[in-house]
Amino acid sequence: MAGTDFHILCGFLGSGKTTLLLDFLAGQDAADTAVLVNDVGRIDVDGAVVGRSSTGLPVAMLPNGCVCCSIGNELVASVETLVADRDDAGLPPFRRMILECSGLSRPGPIVRSLGDLGRHDFRVRVLATFDAGQGAAHAVHFEEAAAQLAAAQTIVLSKLDLDGAGPVEAAAAAARAINPFARLVAEPDRAARAAAAFTGHGPSAAVPPAPTVVGLRGLLHPRIAVFLATVPPGRPWEAIAHWIEDLAARCGDRLLRVKGLVAVAGVDGPVLVQGVGTIFSPPVRMPPGSGGDLGSVVVIAHDLSAVDLAATCAPHGVTIGQ
Incomplete structure (x- = not known):
């Protein structure tokens, strides 16, 4: 499975995770992608939305709680099933797998759960959405939001086109105040933003200088x-x-x-x-x-x-x- 990127897509409630994922799945770069969706509650609303819009891509839904604390074994089993089905079909490994987490999930325990999939040699990446208007306040008041942003290798500034978002520079500064390591995606165009988030390409996906x-x-x-x-x-x-x-x-x-x-x-x-x-x-x-x-x-x-x-x-x- 060398070469498969496993994206842990996190972000606080309402920060634009599902929108970002749908924008990516609608583009040409989404080929050979598998999706896993976790939502809180008995009805996985996000999973239903993504499943309806994924244009034939394999989608696994993981309901009944946050994947970080209650269904780690179900996550591993679902990934193994997707990989096995792909292999049985005689197809090459997925180019990427995307796990859309609940807005209340913490990335650390998810990374630990993926340790049981070590034989697949996934390249695990944490990606977090940051509401350009409310992301800083979320991080102040909710520990889950702070943990998601601090863990991310990539932070995607979302809702840049909405009233109240404020200047992009202010949102970028707020995100870097939480995580100076992360590469920031601040692309106003939704399709280009999604492509930059999951492929790493695009002029807006700049790497900040190492902090001193x-x-x-x-x-x-x-x-x-x-x-x-x-x-x-x-x-x-x-x-x-x-x-x-x-x-x-x-x-x-x-x-x-x-x-x-x-x-x-x-x-x-x-x-x-x-x-x-x-x-x-x-x-x-x-x-x-x-x-x-x-x-x-x-x-x-x-x-x-x-x-x-x-x-x-x-x-x-x-x-x-x-």
């Missing part, structure tokens, strides 16, 4: 903070792993995203450390000379002070800046 200490200080949000953890070079991997375990255990749900490069004793080249919530990917050895500030790990958290985070990291020799 000065840049992080400028990311202001009432409940979400972006910290810079400095890991001394030459630490054995066991010591770094203990720091990560302690960080996840002590911060819990307040931990939204972790990403950075560290220098590990006995390893030639930097090691990439990254996690969504408290779920961390296996470390990845990067080629010597890879870009980025070696030893700098960005930590995104909500309702967590620099003092509390520093107290967690200090026993491991890791210092915290903001």
